[in-house]
Amino acid sequence: MYIKELESGTSINIEAxxxxxxxxxxxxxxxxxxxxxxxxxxEIKKVKPYAKFTVLDPIRREDKLVNFVSxxxxxxxxxxxxxxxxxxxxxxxxxxxxxxxxxxxxIVFSVREAxxxxxRQHYRLTLDREGxxxxxxxxxxxxxxVFVKDISESGIGFSIKGTQGLERGSGCIVEFSDSGQxxxxxxxxxxxxxxxxxxxxxxxxxxxxxxxxAKFINQKQKDRMKxxxx
Numbered sequence: 001m002y003i004k005e006l007e008s009g010t011s012i013n014i015e016a017x018x019x020x021x022x023x024x025x026x027x028x029x030x031x032x033x034x035x036x037x038x039x040x041x042x043e044i045k046k047v048k049p050y051a052k053f054t055v056l057d058p059i060r061r062e063d064k065l066v067n068f069v070s071x072x073x074x075x076x077x078x079x080x081x082x083x084x085x086x087x088x089x090x091x092x093x094x095x096x097x098x099x100x101x102x103x104x105x106x107i108v109f110s111v112r113e114a115x116x117x118x119x120r121q122h123y124r125l126t127l128d129r130e131g132x133x134x135x136x137x138x139x140x141x142x143x144x145x146v147f148v149k150d151i152s153e154s155g156i157g158f159s160i161k162g163t164q165g166l167e168r169g170s171g172c173i174v175e176f177s178d179s180g181q182x183x184x185x186x187x188x189x190x191x192x193x194x195x196x197x198x199x200x201x202x203x204x205x206x207x208x209x210x211x212x213x214a215k216f217i218n219q220k221q222k223d224r225m226k227x228x229x230x
Contacts, residue, residue, distance in 0.1 A: 003089050003110045004052045013078040018190045030055040034101035051109055058104040065104055068094035072190040077108055078117055086117035124152040125217045131176030148176045153214050159201045
């Protein structure tokens with residue numbers, strides 16, 4: 001199912017994540033009927049003939065239209081379709097638009113087909129493991145000890161002494177070992193939290209999702225569920 005096939009009135013959740021925190025916003029597929037509005041939407045199809053999109057009722061926070069455009073944020077669209085079965089479109093693009101008659105809307109683009117939604121894919125696994133980060137410069141590579149706090153399929157968090165030059169938008173490689181597996185993960189810092197005493201917590205977005213990380217998280221979750229049931 002493509003995103004353009006969603007019917008008007010369908011309940012929608014937008015999940016926006018910066019790799020450290022996820023916010024969920026509720027809305028519905030819009031139903032613009034005025035000819036001026038429909039003509040404006042047709043212009044999008046002319047400019048982007050291969051684009052697939054849907055139109056959502058406006059999402060507001062503190063009376064302001066939410067802006068989802070950010071290089072640090074990944075957005076997913078979740079819809080209840082086909083007899084209340086949840087489906088998800090991952091990594092969608094969302095832009096704000098004002099239609100002449102209908103007013104403000106969100107236009108959501110995705111070239112992918114939907115997949116079945118599984119909430120466990122958003123599970124954040126507590127690690128509490130020692131590791132290192134590698135920060136590359138033009139001349140050399142610096143290595144610093146860190147404490148890897150947790151990981152999900154899209155993000156990882158670690159604590160470190162000093163910022164070591166890291167700030168929002170900085171890139172580094174996180175390395176740690178667990179259960180006989182060695183991980184080397186390319187990330188970008190999206191949040192820096194000052195904990196005092198020159199200790200910082202870094203929330204990072206994983207640049208490219210890894211099947212190895214997903215499998216590791218899924219197995220760890222199963223193991224912990226079995227331990228809780230024992």
